[in-house]
Amino acid sequence: MKPGKIIWLFFVLLFGMFSLPVMGTGENEKSPEKEKFDARSFILDHVSDSHEWHILTKKDGESVAIYLPVILYNKESGLLIFSSRRLSHGNEYKGFKLEEEGELKGKIVSVNADGQVDEENIPLDFSITKTVVGMLAAALIGLWLFLSLSRSYKKTGISHPRGIQSFLEPVICFVRDDIVIPNIGQEEHEKFMPYLLTVFFFILINNLMGLIPFPPPFGANVTGNIAVTFTLAFFSFVIIQINGTKSYWKHIFATPGVPFWMLPIMIPVEIIGVVAKPFALMIRLFANITAGHIIVLSLLALIFIFDSLVVAPVSIFFVIFMDCLELLVAFLQAYVFTLLSALFISLAIVKEHH
């Protein structure tokens, strides 16, 4: 990589670190002046996954929400599909309930005959949660966007870009010319373009959708969900490993120039390195996006913590500022994830020429 790129990357990473400590302050808002408002659970409820899509809570305590389908599997009852409405307000349904307290908060647990939570027998939960809906919506938007783009290319052939092309083509060319080719090289870049483009736009669309607060498929904290970032990082990991050349594996298991008695130390170190790369990808994306959501929510929570309208303009001003910053971060994190994936792939496909 060029020195300019390294400085850029350094800033990007620094930026990521800078937003992390703020997450801590977000969580420290938990001592509310009034018992009514619990900022900690307000924030955590918003950034974590849920079986229903909460829209608002009326004054009488009744909540307006979209109840999403619950899909459960365990050995005794087999596959169960039902609406999460049946579990709302702590209701029990077919021996399952939504845990509202403690370590298993937010998870569906089975209840035994005495009405106690059976911690040994937690069902596998394949529910279509808020995150899944958000992700699905992002995927559909992405599909619609790029399938119509591809159709428009079929129609216009190779004339100048027009319509949706002039909007998306520069981004695609940016990914190709500034992320993939500089790292992977001209000869082999075509093989990895589809994956890297998919990852880039999947993250970008989800990041941007997460910033839009309202109508339901928007506003879910998808790329701030560790399961999602784990999946993305896992795909990168698999792609890196299956394309690893002989020389790449040799560097891990028989690092050239290292005396053989050092290998018992070197091999675990190398293996940690192999795992740490996608692990860093996973944590970076998760932490950046979640932190952004937490900051925005903390700023909004300030209004309710002070319980005063005077705070609102200040709070809103900062929220708008943070949203602008998060818009930048949305692009930045998509860029960084793709860039680092490309970089790690390029390290794995090295040819033997030392």
Add this chain to the structure above:
Amino acid sequence: MLLASNSLTSPAIGTLFWAVVIFTLFFLILAKFAWKPILSAIKQREEMIKGSLASAENARKEMLKLQSDNELILKKAREERESILKEARDVRDKLIAEAKGKATEEAEKLIEKARTGIEREKVKALSEIREQVAGLAIDIATKLLGKKLEQTGEQEKLIDNYLKDINLNKN
């Protein structure tokens, strides 16, 4: 474990499952129906642009070459014309000179011939005159001697007459 105890930082199996399913489908569909045609269209267009630029450059070079070729041909033609003209002029001059030389030679020859002819005629005439004069002198002498010079007057008359005759006979 700090990570595992928090619901935020522990990946849920269901979300993981759906994320894998959704991302895989998203990737496969896009790879087959979107990225392939899009990337190939972009590449095609870029290659076309590159090709057009290159061919334009080639055409420009070709034209320059043609132009310089034309110039060269023109220059050559001009040189050739010049040389042909020069040759013609040389030939003409040579011809004229040759003709002049021949003519003078011929004239000189003729003059020489004439001169030798005249000389010869002159010699011949002189010898003839000499002969005639000698014959006449002899005739006159015989006649004079024949008449025995009787009368001085008549003698003079006779001599005159004979001289007259000589003058008449002389051409």
